[in-house]
Amino acid sequence: MWKWLHPYAKAEVAYQLCYKLLPYFSWLSVITLAVGSVWGLAFAPADYQQGDSFRIIYFHVPTAILSMGAYTSMAICALIGMVWQIRNAELAVYAIAPVGAVYTFLALVTGAIWGKPMWGAWWVWDARLTSELILLFLYLGVIALYNAFEDRRTGARAASILAIVGVINVPIIHYSVEWWNTLHQGATITKFAKPSISTDMLWPLLLTIAGFMFVLAALTCLRLANQIILNDARRPWVKALVERELSSVSMSKASK
Amino acid sequence: MSKHPPQQESHSNIQLSYSSAFKSIVKREFSLAWQKPAQIIQPVVFFLIVVTLFPLGISPSPKTLQLIGPGVIWIAALLSIMLSVEGLFRQDFHEGHIEAWLLSTVPMPLIIIAKLLSAWVISCGMLIVFSPLLAMLMNIAPEVIPALMLSLLIGTPILLFIGAIGNALTVSLNQGGVLLSLIVLPLYIPVLIFATAMLEAASVNMSYVGQMSVLLSLLLLSFVMAPLAIGAALKNTVN
Secondary structure, eight states, rough: HHHHGGGGGHHHHHHHHHHHHHHHHHHHHHHHHHHHHHHIIISOOOOOTTTTGGGHHHHHHHHHHHHHHHHHHHHHHHHHHHHHHHHHHHHHHHHHHHHHHHHHHHHHHHHHHHHHHHHHOOOOOOHHHHHHHHHHHHHHHHHHHHHSSSHHHHHHHHHHHHHHHHHHHHHHHHHHHHEEEOOOOOOOOSSSOOOOOOHHHHHHHHHHHHHHHHHHHHHHHHHHHHHHHHHHSSSSHHHHHHHHHHHHHHHHHHOO | TTTTTHHHHHHHHHOOHHHHHHHHHHHHHHHHHHHHTHHHHHHHHHHHHHHHHHHHOOOOOOOHHHHHHHHHHHHHHHHHHHHHHHGTHHHHHHTTTHHHHHHSSSOHHHHHHHHHHHHHHHHHHHHHHHHHHHHHTTTTTTTGGHHHHHHHHHHHHHHHHHHHHHHHTTTTTTHHHHHHHHHHHHHHHHHHHHHHHHHHHHTTTTOOOHHHHHHHHHHHHHHHHHHHHHHHHHHHOOO
């Protein structure tokens, strides 16, 4: 597997891989999100207790799950970058971070919109809400640290160290906050027993989760490709790439 | 016979033993602190002032103070450590000591532990000594005071270790102060929760061994992990 992976440490190969994967991820995300949200918002049955307002879970649950998933994958990239000194992995940390931060923010906002009619307040100091808010702060710390340095490589490494320190702390924060206060309903699908959600509601939810996952993957590919090309702007392969692009543009103009 | 000793001596200087390296760093830290007593006094004064603001800002009624007291004292200690940690590696960075540490035969985590332990005695020792006074100002029951001091004794080194990671990451920046707090404060939350939970249990005369054990385990975890992270972060700033 190592033989198969190590070419991607090279900037040019990783850049091409990103652009190869980007259309697949984009189209898959469009399809799954469209089907999932139409199914979930229009056709899934209403909840017997919460009525139609439960339907926000089709956006809330995916963003909440992936806000944590994105943090974990960011930390894995950071660890790979630190251990094997692979620069592309360090760049991937910063490619994921803002997307993850936006997901965390969306999870908080959709949760607040749902909480107003259900709990009677936009915000309550409940364990899950609080740890999600802290997760947002952790993301902002990584982004701010990356941007604070003049030298991009130093900033990327510092942000990687912080991401690793943060991921060790995430479970500690989660359980400490949980112990401190709990009001949020328990996990619905991520438990080992049979899911406590009707299958009519579950399928669209799984589709939107997949959709948000593909959005995350697509945005990460796009951002990573941009980071790589920005970092290597003065390398010959970027120059060759730009020349090829320009010549293909002028060719298509000439053919018209 | 008298021809060889000088050479041997210089050889033993290069192969500095770990314990003597540890001792010399601790000695250096204490003599530096002794030359600049502000480093010891200012965190304590800050601690006192922050706690004083709460009765003025919220309510001076004894009942309210008793309710918020432990949390207020802990938040004040947390902020005070965060401020004192800001200058932890600054001088070492500007004077080139970090390069010297990296080049020496002594492992980096050992140097960092020596530095952090002496920094803890210098900047947090007085906080623990003054905490009973603040407990009286905040109308906290006398029975809770031992638990308060114990929680600070276990909790402040964790805060210092985590804060040192933040300082090591931002030491090469000119204005790292706000960034340091953005990085470090979220990581402080578990310590704050378990410490105040311990005091809450103590104030209703319940056993607080459970909360204390969690704090102790956090201390051990940070003691093992933080020097590695600080070493990596310091190495990153100098190359």
